[in-house]
Amino acid sequence: MDSEAPQVEMCFFPYVGGGHQIPMIDIARLFASHGAKSTIIVTPTNALQFQNSILRDQNSGHPISIHALQLLDGAISPDSDMSATPSTDTTVLREPLELFLIEHKPDCIVFDMFHRWAAELFDGLGIRRIVFNGSGCFPRCVRESIRKYEPHEKVGSDYEPFLVPGLPDRIELTRSQLPVFIRDKSGSSDRMAKDEEKSFGAVVNSFYELEPAYADYFRKEMGKKAWLVGPASLCNKNATDKAERGKQADQSCLRWLDEKEPNSVLYISFGSKPSFAPGQFLEIAHALEASNYSFIWVVGKTFKDEERCLPGGFEERIKESKKGVIVRGWAPQLLILEHGAVGGFMTHCGWNSMLEGVCCGVPMITWPLSAEQFSNEKLVTDVLGFGVQVGSMEWMSFSSEKKALVVRAKVEVAVKRLMGGGDEVVEMRKRAKELVEKAKKAVQVGGSSYIDADALIEELKSSKKNGSRGMMVQPHQLMH
Ligand code: UDP
Numbered sequence: 001m002d003s004e005a006p007q008v009e010m011c012f013f014p015y016v017g018g019g020h021q022i023p024m025i026d027i028a029r030l031f032a033s034h035g036a037k038s039t040i041i042v043t044p045t046n047a048l049q050f051q052n053s054i055l056r057d058q059n060s061g062h063p064i065s066i067h068a069l070q071l072l073d074g075a076i077s078p079d080s081d082m083s084a085t086p087s088t089d090t091t092v093l094r095e096p097l098e099l100f101l102i103e104h105k106p107d108c109i110v111f112d113m114f115h116r117w118a119a120e121l122f123d124g125l126g127i128r129r130i131v132f133n134g135s136g137c138f139p140r141c142v143r144e145s146i147r148k149y150e151p152h153e154k155v156g157s158d159y160e161p162f163l164v165p166g167l168p169d170r171i172e173l174t175r176s177q178l179p180v181f182i183r184d185k186s187g188s189s190d191r192m193a194k195d196e197e198k199s200f201g202a203v204v205n206s207f208y209e210l211e212p213a214y215a216d217y218f219r220k221e222m223g224k225k226a227w228l229v230g231p232a233s234l235c236n237k238n239a240t241d242k243a244e245r246g247k248q249a250d251q252s253c254l255r256w257l258d259e260k261e262p263n264s265v266l267y268i269s270f271g272s273k274p275s276f277a278p279g280q281f282l283e284i285a286h287a288l289e290a291s292n293y294s295f296i297w298v299v300g301k302t303f304k305d306e307e308r309c310l311p312g313g314f315e316e317r318i319k320e321s322k323k324g325v326i327v328r329g330w331a332p333q334l335l336i337l338e339h340g341a342v343g344g345f346m347t348h349c350g351w352n353s354m355l356e357g358v359c360c361g362v363p364m365i366t367w368p369l370s371a372e373q374f375s376n377e378k379l380v381t382d383v384l385g386f387g388v389q390v391g392s393m394e395w396m397s398f399s400s401e402k403k404a405l406v407v408r409a410k411v412e413v414a415v416k417r418l419m420g421g422g423d424e425v426v427e428m429r430k431r432a433k434e435l436v437e438k439a440k441k442a443v444q445v446g447g448s449s450y451i452d453a454d455a456l457i458e459e460l461k462s463s464k465k466n467g468s469r470g471m472m473v474q475p476h477q478l479m480h
Contacts, residue, residue, distance in 0.1 A: 007063070008107050008460045009037045013097070015112040016043060016079040016090055018272040019350050020134040022246050023205045024112060025050050026232035027132070029057055030443075032064035033235065034453050036460075039106070041097060043077045044068040053241050069096040085273070085398045086371070090115050101125055107460045110203050113196065123198075128460075131199040135351040136206035137218040137226070138383070139375035141167060143182075144222055152178055159393065166221075168213035169383050176393050177374040201225030203456070205232045205351065207442035207449045210358065210435065211379065227452040231355045233334060234443045242334040246272070249332035253296050253325045254339065260294055263343030263429075266419055267336050267362070269298040270348040270369065275398060280405050281309040287411035288324065289314070293419040295324045296342075298331040337362055344418045346390070349376040358384075361436040363428040365414045367392050367406065384435065386428040390414045 010031055014024035025040060032038040040054070047068040057064050071077055075092045078084055094117055101109070101122075108128040111118050122129040133140075142164050146152060151162040158176040175183060196202060206228045208215050218224050236242045243249055257265060268284070270276070281299065288295055289311070318324035333353070336342060337360040345357045346365040354376050357364050364387040366377040374395060380387035390411060394404035418425060442449040 006461070006464055007035070007037050008457050008464065009039070009104075010460070011039045011041055011101070011104075011106040011109040013041045013109055013111040013115065013118065014046075014132075015084070015114045015134075016046060016077075016088060017084040019352050020086075020112050020114060020132075021046065022272075023134065023230070023232040023352055024110070024132055025053075026235050026245075027110065027203060027205065027229060029053070029062070029064060030229060030232060030235045031453060031457070032057060032062040034450075034457055035063070036457050037063040039065050039067050039104070041067045041069060041100065043071070043079055043093065045077055045079050049247060050244075052244055053236075056241065067100060069093055069100065071096060083273075086114050087399070088114075091117050094118075094121060097121070098125070101127060107464055108200065119199065128200045128463075130456075131196045131202050132205075133196065133202065134205070135372050135376070136204060136211060136355075136379075137214040137228070138211045138379045139351070139372035140224075141214045141217045141222070142171060142173075142375040142378070143372065146173075146178070146182060152183065168217065171375075171378050171382060173374060173378070174393065177368070177395050179371075179395055180397060196224075201227065201456075204228045205230040205355065207231060207439055207447075208452075209438040209442060209448060210355075211383070227456045229449045229453045229456075231359050231439050231443065231449075233352070233356050234359060234439065236334060239335065243332045245332075245334060247330040249330045249335075250327060251332060251335075253327055254332065254335055256322075256325050257296070257336070257339045257341045259322070260341035262340045263421070264294055264419075265339075265341045266293055266295040266344040266346060266365075266415060267342050268295055268346040269331060269333060269353065270300075270367070271350040271353060273398070274298070274300040274348075275369065275396075277405060278309045282311065283405060283408040284411055285310050285314050286408040287415060289317070290408070291412050291415040291419070292323070293415060294322075296327060296331070296336060297324060298327040298333075301329060334360075343421075344415075346415075349373040349380065351376060354380060358432070358435055359439045361429070361432040363387060363418060363425060363432050365390055365418050368395075370396050370398060384431065386432040388414050388418045 012024055012028040014021040028038045028040045047066050054064055054066055072095060078088050078090045098121060108130050109122055110130045110132055113131050113133045119129060145164045145166050149165045151165055152175045155162045159174050161172040161174050164171040204226050207230050208228050215228055218226055236245055337356055342362055345362045347353045349366050349368045364380055366380055366387045367390045368374040368377045381389055390406055392406055441447045
């Protein structure tokens with residue numbers, strides 16, 4: 001590294017909650033551990049959620065801090081009721097952010113693409129912007145192929161599978177599994193795609209060895225500049241960091257896990273904001289009782305109207321038989337997944353959850369619901385080969401009232417197949433464990449993600465030395 005070069009200053013502007021915010025905080029911490037002066041810009045409410053881990057990093061000498069934006073009088077913070085979704089309007093943050101950036105012009109800002117107004121602001125201020133979209137290379141390649149070739153236009157029904165053309169593996173999807181804005185060409189994400197195109201590049205929470213063919217495709221075929229610096233969750237090294245990640249979690253389920261045999265428990269979670277029809281809980285509960293494996297089931301806070309949601313006496317029975325634990329608030333996901341008793345992960349295939357499962361070597365039951373989760377499912381089951389599909393067929397928006405059900409029989413089959421531990425599952429576990437080692441190596445000195453993080457810092461350093469700021473011409477722009 002160039003000791004003469006000035007210290008690089010990076011700002012991070014995460015989204016206002018959920019599965020996009022958590023990894024960006026980790027990524028800011030990761031860059032600080034590489035020596036970049038990192039400032040996380042958030043709302044005052046958000047700052048409270050992770051200030052302890054930042055304090056611990058500061059005490060370890062890492063150059064990291066939080067800047068809480070002071071909203072204008074009368075403005076309501078977009079995360080005031082903790083229910084932000086991808087479509088939450090965050091423009092109220094624009095003015096205080098602008099004031100901050102005018103005073104502290106950083107060498108770059110890594111920002112979440114859900115701040116749809118932000119790219120224009122950064123360009124106006126001449127600040128180099130790097131986009132973060134929360135997912136990996138694989139779903140981006142799938143999305144690009146579908147945009148380019150429109151294979152879903154060539155099938156006869158919503159449920160007829162089509163091949164996603166031009167990808168390194170044979171990937172099939174159905175029209176019903178595509179986001180509505182792709183199906184009806186309403187293009188609500190076009191703006192975000194354009195923002196990504198014109199940015200300096202993308203910081204990606206992934207590692208090369210997870211998806212080498214797709215990282216290459218993303219960089220070479222799609223002409224994107226990308227730094228794969230993950231898995232970001234691995235920067236949480238001690239139990240306190242892991243327990244406090246996201247929100248304060250109830251630890252009691254960990255003690256319950258201590259009593260269980262290795263690989264005997266199924267962990268069930270559908271992300272930071274589980275969104276199901278009440279009838280779906282009933283189907284899951286029946287399937288769990290019928291399959292008779294131990295489980296931890298995170299139902300989240302959205303679990304209302306419990307009478308309708310669970311079979312009568314369900315909770316009493318699982319408590320008495322010690323078969324299961326229901327978590328109503330926030331679960332310590334990293335600590336659960338790395339516990340030796342956990343042998344399977346039923347997941348909605350959110351990118352973070354998927355990656356966290358990978359880091360702990362836990363095979364998965366894949367149950368995609370929304371966003372890019374149907375693509376992520378294919379990565380787990382068809383490319384990496386350690387997942388069992390539950391058979392989810394309908395993409396649903398976060399806000400949609402209409403929620404499709406997966407019936408109990410399908411859930412039961414998937415649970416028995418994964419937790420039954422036959423030869424197929426032994427193979428899955430083997431493949432999953434191999435990837436754990438690769439993930440850990442990637443973030444260690446000399447690993448692929450370590451090198452990518454350093455490469456971005458070095459690039460920022462050298463342009464700082466040369467006095468260049470703001471937007472730069474992209475390699476792929478030069479090619480045209
Ligand atoms: N998470 C957690 N405890 C919970 C629920 C979620 O720690 O009870 C974390 C999980 O570890 C992951 C994130 O929240 O890092 C969810 O992100 P993901 O991309 O999987 O799903 P999303 O919430 O964005 O749909």
